[in-house]
Structure formats: structure tokens, C-alpha cells
Amino acid sequence: MARSQRSKRQKKGQQRRATAQEGQNRLIAILNEPHGADERMLRSSARHLVRLSRRHRLSIPPEARHLLCRKCLAPHAFGTNARVRIKHGQRIITCLECNHVRRHGGGPRAHRRI
Numbered sequence: 481m482a483r484s485q486r487s488k489r490q491k492k493g494q495q496r497r498a499t500a501q502e503g504q505n506r507l508i509a510i511l512n513e514p515h516g517a518d519e520r521m522l523r524s525s526a527r528h529l530v531r532l533s534r535r536h537r538l539s540i541p542p543e544a545r546h547l548l549c550r551k552c553l554a555p556h557a558f559g560t561n562a563r564v565r566i567k568h569g570q571r572i573i574t575c576l577e578c579n580h581v582r583r584h585g586g587g588p589r590a591h592r593r594i
């Protein structure tokens with residue numbers, strides 16, 4: 481990495497954010513590739529991701545949003561502990577561990593504002 485590009489003081493906050501984002505990406509990579517990891521690892525990764533994101537006030541990246549339950553923080557393995565249905569144009573994800581339901585997408589076309 482280019483060490484000289486960092487200025488000494490002002491960039492510190494950004495640096496911390498960048499590190500946090502790197503951590504997010506690492507955890508998301510684990511969650512995206514669940515076959516290489518055991519379940520305990522996935523669970524702690526999911527929890528870590530949410531904690532890390534909250535601590536640094538980062539949002540959870542959109543590609544990771546559907547990977548875990550925002551209520552019980554269980555990583556979602558579709559077909560095992562999560563159910564996905566498309567209904568009225570929405571993607572409906574039900575967590576089978578806590579029965580929390582999340583809806584993604586705009587819903588019926590007629591209900592959308594243009």
C-alpha cells in the first residue's frame with residue numbers, strides 16, 4: 481500500500497472506516513461462500529458483521545443484506561433456515577429460526593409511485 485499518500489492526522493477517521501470496510505468485505509466473503517466454513521464460523525461472522533457495521537456507523541452493503549436475519553442475526557442458508565418467496569412482486573424472506581419476515585422490493589406495481 482502507498483504509505484506516502486496518507487497524511488498524518490486528518491485521514492485517521494477515514495483510515496478507520498476503510499479498515500472497517502475491509503473487515504465487512506472479509507465477513508461478507510465468508511457469508512457468501514458458506515460451504516468452506518462451518519456453521520459456528522458463519523454465525524459469528526454474521527454477528528461480527530452487524531456489530532462492526534453498527535460500531536462504525538456503516539450500512540450493511542446491499543449484497544449482504546439478504547444474507548442474514550436482522551433480528552436474530554442467523555446467517556441465512558436458503559432452503560435450510562430461510563424461505564424465499566416471490567409474492568406480489570416482492571421478495572419475501574422468512575427466517576425459520578425466529579420467524580421474522582422481511583420484504584424486499586417495491587410490491588405490486590399498482591402500488592408504486594412513479
Ligand SMILES: [Zn+2]
Pocket residue numbers: 549550551552553554575576577578579580
Ligand atoms: Zn431470524
